[in-house]
Amino acid sequence: MKPLLSLKNDTHKIMFEVIISLIPAILYKVYIFGWLGAFSLITLIATALITEKALSKILQIKSDLGDYSSLITAILLFLALNCNMHAFIYIMASLVAIGLGKIVYGGFAKNIFNPAMVGWCFVMISFPQYMTKHIDYNNSINFIDSLRVFFSFYNIDSLTQATPLTQYKHDQGLFDSNCMIATLNILTLIGGLYLIAKRVISYIFPLFISLGVIVALFTFDYELFAASSLFFLYGPIILAAFYIITDPVSSPSLVKSQMVYSFMIGFVSILIAKLGVFPIGVAFAVLLMNSINFILDKVFNKGVNYETK
Amino acid sequence: MLKKLLKQNIKTKGLQIKPGLKAASLDIAQISDINSLVYPLEDAKLNTYIPTVSIGDKVKKGQVIAEAENAHGLKILAALDGVIETIDEVKAPLPQKITPALIIKPDNKKYWFDDVFFNIDVKLDEYPKEMIFEKIVQANIQGLGGGLFLSAKKILGSNIEHIVLNAVECEPILNCDEAVLYNYLAEVLAGGIFLKNAAKAKTITIVLKENKKDLINHISHFVKNNEQFNGINLATVPDLYPSGAEKEILKHVFNTKLTSAQHATDHGFLMQNVMTCVSIFRAVTCDLPQLERVFSVFGKNIESPTNLVAPIGVTVEDILAFLKIDSNKVDSIRIGGLMMGEDIVKGTSRKHSALLKSSNGIILNTYEDKEVSECINCGECVKACPVDLVPNKMFKAAQADDFNSSYLKNLSECMNCNLCNYVCPSNIDLVGMFKYAKQQKAMIQEEQKRAEYINNLTQKKIERTKFEKQEKERIKQERKLARQKRLEEKQKKEQETNETTA
Numbered sequence: 074m075k076p077l078l079s080l081k082n083d084t085h086k087i088m089f090e091v092i093i094s095l096i097p098a099i100l101y102k103v104y105i106f107g108w109l110g111a112f113s114l115i116t117l118i119a120t121a122l123i124t125e126k127a128l129s130k131i132l133q134i135k136s137d138l139g140d141y142s143s144l145i146t147a148i149l150l151f152l153a154l155n156c157n158m159h160a161f162i163y164i165m166a167s168l169v170a171i172g173l174g175k176i177v178y179g180g181f182a183k184n185i186f187n188p189a190m191v192g193w194c195f196v197m198i199s200f201p202q203y204m205t206k207h208i209d210y211n212n213s214i215n216f217i218d219s220l221r222v223f224f225s226f227y228n229i230d231s232l233t234q235a236t237p238l239t240q241y242k243h244d245q246g247l248f249d250s251n252c253m254i255a256t257l258n259i260l261t262l263i264g265g266l267y268l269i270a271k272r273v274i275s276y277i278f279p280l281f282i283s284l285g286v287i288v289a290l291f292t293f294d295y296e297l298f299a300a301s302s303l304f305f306l307y308g309p310i311i312l313a314a315f316y317i318i319t320d321p322v323s324s325p326s327l328v329k330s331q332m333v334y335s336f337m338i339g340f341v342s343i344l345i346a347k348l349g350v351f352p353i354g355v356a357f358a359v360l361l362m363n364s365i366n367f368i369l370d371k372v373f374n375k376g377v378n379y380e381t382k
Numbered sequence: 383m384l385k386k387l388l389k390q391n392i393k394t395k396g397l398q399i400k401p402g403l404k405a406a407s408l409d410i411a412q413i414s415d416i417n418s419l420v421y422p423l424e425d426a427k428l429n430t431y432i433p434t435v436s437i438g439d440k441v442k443k444g445q446v447i448a449e450a451e452n453a454h455g456l457k458i459l460a461a462l463d464g465v466i467e468t469i470d471e472v473k474a475p476l477p478q479k480i481t482p483a484l485i486i487k488p489d490n491k492k493y494w495f496d497d498v499f500f501n502i503d504v505k506l507d508e509y510p511k512e513m514i515f516e517k518i519v520q521a522n523i524q525g526l527g528g529g530l531f532l533s534a535k536k537i538l539g540s541n542i543e544h545i546v547l548n549a550v551e552c553e554p555i556l557n558c559d560e561a562v563l564y565n566y567l568a569e570v571l572a573g574g575i576f577l578k579n580a581a582k583a584k585t586i587t588i589v590l591k592e593n594k595k596d597l598i599n600h601i602s603h604f605v606k607n608n609e610q611f612n613g614i615n616l617a618t619v620p621d622l623y624p625s626g627a628e629k630e631i632l633k634h635v636f637n638t639k640l641t642s643a644q645h646a647t648d649h650g651f652l653m654q655n656v657m658t659c660v661s662i663f664r665a666v667t668c669d670l671p672q673l674e675r676v677f678s679v680f681g682k683n684i685e686s687p688t689n690l691v692a693p694i695g696v697t698v699e700d701i702l703a704f705l706k707i708d709s710n711k712v713d714s715i716r717i718g719g720l721m722m723g724e725d726i727v728k729g730t731s732r733k734h735s736a737l738l739k740s741s742n743g744i745i746l747n748t749y750e751d752k753e754v755s756e757c758i759n760c761g762e763c764v765k766a767c768p769v770d771l772v773p774n775k776m777f778k779a780a781q782a783d784d785f786n787s788s789y790l791k792n793l794s795e796c797m798n799c800n801l802c803n804y805v806c807p808s809n810i811d812l813v814g815m816f817k818y819a820k821q822q823k824a825m826i827q828e829e830q831k832r833a834e835y836i837n838n839l840t841q842k843k844i845e846r847t848k849f850e851k852q853e854k855e856r857i858k859q860e861r862k863l864a865r866q867k868r869l870e871e872k873q874k875k876e877q878e879t880n881e882t883t884a
Contacts, residue, residue, distance in 0.1 A: 084755050327772065
């Protein structure tokens with residue numbers, strides 16, 4: 074159908090660009106968390122791809138794009154999860170994300186919820202004790218120890234510390250002076266800006282989620298500067314803003330509804346952090362808004378009014 | 383004031399499309415050898431034509447050879463003297479379908495175009511209104527922009543105030559209208575004035591693309607230097623696709639928004655393509671029917687793209703032979719523009735694919751096989767849609783046959799501009815699905831109408847039988863009463879007679 078015109082974007086190319094833009098962040102995370110990082114990444118990706126292939130074969134779903142999207146889901150899970158968990162938990166996360174988040178709806182592009190967030194929420198609710206702590210990256214762990222940690226329920230409390238967000242939740246203030254997580258977030262941000270420059274994602278999502286977060290911080294009497302630097306630099310907001318909520322399949326397609334969608338995600342995340350037990354509720358907010366994005370599109374579609382005769 | 387400002391914010395949406403193809407030169411060449419003329423007996427708008435001649439008949443140039451079955455007034459005229467060779471035997475490929483055709487073998491292979499030029503001494507206002515109208519009807523003039531509306535019908539529309547001459551040509555690369563303007567400017571404007579007089583309109587506006595500066599200068603100079611054309615206005619639209627659509631022009635130049643159910647004539651605008659104006663000029667001054675059109679021939683690996691004038695019905699084979707293009711090296715033929723045109727069915731004979739009245743271009747070798755993947759809901763089509771529809775959601779609704787969906791409510795606004803197909807990263811044929819949905823919707827509506835009609839009839843019948851029953855009952859009652867009365871009277875009389883006798 075497209076005559077002679079060089080393709081601006083191709084669906085395969087879009088997926089490919091997303092993976093490319095995530096590479097710096099992946100490498101850096103593997104670097105700071107050492108062997109445990111590498112193990113968890115490999116486990117997540119392998120489980121995701123195997124699940125996708127096996128379930129597609131059983132249910133006879135044909136899709137070459139599904140593999141790409143599973144890969145992205147696994148990478149996003151890797152960036153969202155901590156690296157102090159047992160192999161079984163990673164396998165469960167990937168399995169739930171691909172199986173329950175995507176395949177049950179009929180495969181790629183038919184899912185309602187963001188698969189990565191489905192997996193993340195499952196792990197968060199099932200194994201909360203792991204989610205609020207991460208490896209203290211000042212202690213380097215050698216290969217053998219890493220294997221032992223990864224494959225046995227070896228108590229690694231001595232090696233972990235609370236994440237900055239958890240610290241903030243309990244102690245109000247005082248957070249990690251180590252800037253490695255902040256660097257990771259900045260690398261993610263650079264990847265996201267690259268995607269915007271390549272016109273793969275729209276700038277509306279990051280802009281309005283930030284707006285939502287800031288408005289929420291303001292309404293709930295947070296210490297604006299400290300809290301926002303905490304949530305943006307040490308929290309998951311940047312990853313969510315550029316990679317999670319921009320997932321085209323589970324986000325609305327009208328500009329106005331995209332604005333409301335991302336603003337509400339930002340706002341509800343902070344609301345959950347303020348009132349709930351979790352340090353921040355981005356994933357829950359994303360799932361919530363995923364479920365109503367069809368309604369948002371329908372509501373704003375009526376804004377285009379042609380006289381009906 | 384504020385209202386005016388707000389109104390000016392209605393902007394044309396669209397995209398700049400710049401494919402790497404060579405545009406045709408602005409000279410118009412004449413086709414020379416014609417081996418046969420092919421007239422498909424069906425057109426893109428599903429009208430079928432019934433031939434009024436039979437095989438072996440001799441026909442003259444301009445003779446009516448077929449008339450439309452369901453649309454009143456549409457005719458096919460023979461473009462050359464010749465003999466009817468076959469009817470219905472041969473199938474002619476139209477875009478996306480194959481239809482029976484009528485073939486004329488011309489007596490004389492050589493063809494020349496009767497050029498008629500405008501003479502400055504002729505006073506255009508002296509032609510009476512009725513005569514212009516009659517000649518337009520006689521010449522069977524249809525809009526050559528692609529709509530194929532009968533010009534005479536447009537003139538009949540009440541209260542026309544503005545004549546708009548459309549020379550926008552938003553289809554990329556196509557430039558036959560531009561060529562017509564360079565070669566026949568006086569004739570175009572004279573045709574416009576005839577239209578204005580026939581429809582009793584007040585103004586004439588000629589609409590062009592912004593970026594054609596030379597042409598704009600040329601026209602404004604010409605208009606200034608000729609007294610007869612002094613009142614003609616020039617307007618421009620941005621260089622976007624599809625800014626040349628009727629609705630987009632009215633929206634951008636005249637701030638008038640049309641709904642799908644309305645025509646431009648409902649708002650007092652009469653829009654004609656510039657090539658149609660030349661036809662009108664030729665018809666009014668020299669009684670020449672509309673037999674020829676100008677079109678662009680271009681494509682991939684075509685070194686000398688050309689604007690050609692040829693009789694309607696000329697075959698693609700003849701065109702390729704005239705341009706000295708090896709027919710074996712052409713894999714696809716697209717009739718119409720790059721965006722809205724459609725490839726003719728593959729594997730059909732080029733001998734029988736004909737130039738149609740609506741085809742403003744013949745584009746070679748542009749077919750590309752594209753891999754289709756799933757819709758990822760990226761929203762590119764939503765951003766591109768010039769009429770603010772939601773193509774991705776509409777596609778899904780149509781796919782699920784959910785024609786009552788709120789997304790498909792404004793489906794009729796879609797003008798098949800193909801922009802959504804163009805931007806789709808998954809290469810989905812959205813417009814094809816919308817065409818299907820439109821057909822289905824029309825069918826459902828017809829069904830509903832029929833059901834309603836039948837429902838009405840049965841309702842009426844039920845009422846009638848009820849009424850009849852009541853009436854019968856009433857009559858029965860009346861008779862009963864009457865009988866009783868009579869009986870009573872009889873008894874009374876008997877009593878009386880008894881009394882008297884007693």
